[in-house]
Amino acid sequence: MIKALSEDLRNKISAGEVVERPASVVKELIENSLDAGASDIMIVIEKGGHQTIQVRDNGDGIPAEELPSSILRFHTSKIQTVNDLFSIDTLGFRGEALASIASVSEMSIVSSNGNGEGAELPINNGSPGEVQPAAEIGGTEVTIRNLFYNTPARKKFLKTPRTELRKIVDVVRCYGLAFPEVAFKLVSDNRDIFHVLPEPLEDRIDNLLDPTYSRNLLELNITKGDYVFSGFVGNLNLVRSRPGEQYLFLNRRFIKDRLMNRAVYNAFESLIKRGEYPFFVINAVLPTDQVDVNVHPMKTEVRFKDEWRVFNILKSAVSEALSSILDTIPGFDTSFQQHSSMSAGNERYYNQTQNIPNETITTDPNQSTMNFDQLQPLSPTKSNIDRARDYVSKLADTPISDQESITTENIWQIHKKYIVSEVNSGLVIIDQHVAHERVLYEEALKAFESTSMASQTLLFPEKIDFSHNDFDALLDVLPYLEKIGFKIKKQDESSIQIDAIPSEMALGNEKDVIREILDNFIKERKQYSSFQEGLAAMFACKAAIKAGDSLMKEEMQELVNRLFSTEHPYYCPHGRPIIVQMSLDELDGRFERH
Numbered sequence: 001m002i003k004a005l006s007e008d009l010r011n012k013i014s015a016g017e018v019v020e021r022p023a024s025v026v027k028e029l030i031e032n033s034l035d036a037g038a039s040d041i042m043i044v045i046e047k048g049g050h051q052t053i054q055v056r057d058n059g060d061g062i063p064a065e066e067l068p069s070s071i072l073r074f075h076t077s078k079i080q081t082v083n084d085l086f087s088i089d090t091l092g093f094r095g096e097a098l099a100s101i102a103s104v105s106e107m108s109i110v111s112s113n114g115n116g117e118g119a120e121l122p123i124n125n126g127s128p129g130e131v132q133p134a135a136e137i138g139g140t141e142v143t144i145r146n147l148f149y150n151t152p153a154r155k156k157f158l159k160t161p162r163t164e165l166r167k168i169v170d171v172v173r174c175y176g177l178a179f180p181e182v183a184f185k186l187v188s189d190n191r192d193i194f195h196v197l198p199e200p201l202e203d204r205i206d207n208l209l210d211p212t213y214s215r216n217l218l219e220l221n222i223t224k225g226d227y228v229f230s231g232f233v234g235n236l237n238l239v240r241s242r243p244g245e246q247y248l249f250l251n252r253r254f255i256k257d258r259l260m261n262r263a264v265y266n267a268f269e270s271l272i273k274r275g276e277y278p279f280f281v282i283n284a285v286l287p288t289d290q291v292d293v294n295v296h297p298m299k300t301e302v303r304f305k306d307e308w309r310v311f312n313i314l315k316s317a318v319s320e321a322l323s324s325i326l327d328t329i330p331g332f333d334t335s336f337q338q339h340s341s342m343s344a345g346n347e348r349y350y351n352q353t354q355n356i357p358n359e360t361i362t363t364d365p366n367q368s369t370m371n372f373d374q375l376q377p378l379s380p381t382k383s384n385i386d387r388a389r390d391y392v393s394k395l396a397d398t399p400i401s402d403q404e405s406i407t408t409e410n411i412w413q414i415h416k417k418y419i420v421s422e423v424n425s426g427l428v429i430i431d432q433h434v435a436h437e438r439v440l441y442e443e444a445l446k447a448f449e450s451t452s453m454a455s456q457t458l459l460f461p462e463k464i465d466f467s468h469n470d471f472d473a474l475l476d477v478l479p480y481l482e483k484i485g486f487k488i489k490k491q492d493e494s495s496i497q498i499d500a501i502p503s504e505m506a507l508g509n510e511k512d513v514i515r516e517i518l519d520n521f522i523k524e525r526k527q528y529s530s531f532q533e534g535l536a537a538m539f540a541c542k543a544a545i546k547a548g549d550s551l552m553k554e555e556m557q558e559l560v561n562r563l564f565s566t567e568h569p570y571y572c573p574h575g576r577p578i579i580v581q582m583s584l585d586e587l588d589g590r591f592e593r594h
Helices: 007-018 022-035 064-070 082-086 097-103 161-178 201-208 258-267 307-321 334-338 344-349 384-397 432-449 468-483 510-527 531-543 553-563 584-590
Strands: 040-046 052-057 106-111 118-124 132-134 140-145 183-188 191-196 217-224 227-234 246-250 253-255 280-285 411-414 418-423 426-431 455-465 487-490 495-502 579-583
Touching: 022 040, 022 052, 022 097, 022 140, 022 161, 040 161, 064 106, 064 118, 097 106, 161 183, 161 191, 161 201, 161 246, 161 253, 161 468, 191 201, 201 227, 217 307, 227 307, 246 258, 258 280, 258 307, 280 307, 411 553, 418 432, 418 553, 426 432, 426 584, 432 468, 432 531, 432 553, 455 510, 468 487, 468 510, 468 531, 495 510, 510 531, 579 584
Parallel strands: 040 183, 246 280
Antiparallel strands: 040 052, 052 140, 106 118, 106 140, 118 132, 183 191, 217 227, 227 280, 246 253, 411 418, 418 426, 426 579, 455 495, 487 495
């Protein structure tokens, strides 16, 4: 039998589209506040929104007689006719949010609209009670308690309060960046997460993300006909190894759009590599009839009437903002492509346009050729891990024996990148970075199980500020950072003081190392069998000596000796080979000695 669903059941089903988690509630309530003209919005959270969500504003308010209508589905003051759907200039317009929230929570609305009186409406399980007199509050206060109390199947899918709070912080941050002229205060469990006053966008970025960001911003501003793009993109100092700091706004509405993201990434194409993500806060102002925001109840997806025009204008705007960086990058000397000493048979071994180190490009006007001895071979088509497995399987058959041990008395560094030494049967070439990486990786794993690694005390302790999300992630890895040699004190709710760093790590890059560990670990932790292995691999990669670091003979000898005391000296934690061995027979064959 086909039957009509009850109004209560319809509301609960609709709530599944609008109210996904506490952050969804906060999003809808902030949008209502902004549409009401609020200039000051306060959000109070308890237990990550599981227990309480309260949003208070100083907007226009709701008349007492209209409070019961405010929680009815498809009741709104923002559109009246079908034609209004094609000229939406408010954040909300569907008339679903309050009805959906009220159907899955215990809710109350207190509001006053400037007439000197206030009114309160209690709502339970979607049913409004009697409107009661209340104090004049100069705006509206919506309080939600026990979210999903009457839909336990939904409630059990909520994450921990800490995780849900992170999502709420993300939402408030988005609207804080979209409306820098509005004051926002977020309080969680009686603790201020942030409190920002009306300010320019670059100051808002500092206050909501990181106080160093404003020094690394490039302004973006372009007008093409009736399309306007404004905001900021970060320079290369703000490139991160994980997504999350890309903010796109359409007429100040936060959206997610792959095409617009691709426009920005394409402008950065020559500056960043795959797997890196630039920072940007961009607001596109388009005529309302050029875009459809009524695609999904969450209103984060949109359709453009002319999406390729949007793509091209945005790409050119970002390219223009990046012009100061692009102008400092030298062009490649392509004259080597016709150089007579390059035979056709050898061309396939070299990447002639991409993998040529900057230092190999001549700047002498009297010399137009390149040093071919420094050209880089193309990477094989197989992945690094596949190559390492093949290589290590061969080494397993003929490992370097005690009789074939490396003679560290005769040892050299090549191009500040490789260590070369002789063995009885030929020579070996060691990649200094991945060799040190293997050493640090195994030492870090041992430190997690027993004694901490050695530290070096900083003469001047360094303070590092984090965004709320990064600081929250840092708390998860803090005990492990201390095991590998960091000495860290918590300063406040968003900063730490570093008193000491691992003795193996170079001074001056501790901030970058910690940020890289957080970025890469959050992004790549699923690649490792345990939390400790992932963290050890990230630390080893970022703290190891780099290609380009000059080593003394004694340092090379120590590194080689430590490498061969590890359990797996032939490949790094990421699967790359550490050692290449070349026999005398192979050398003789190369020189046609028979």
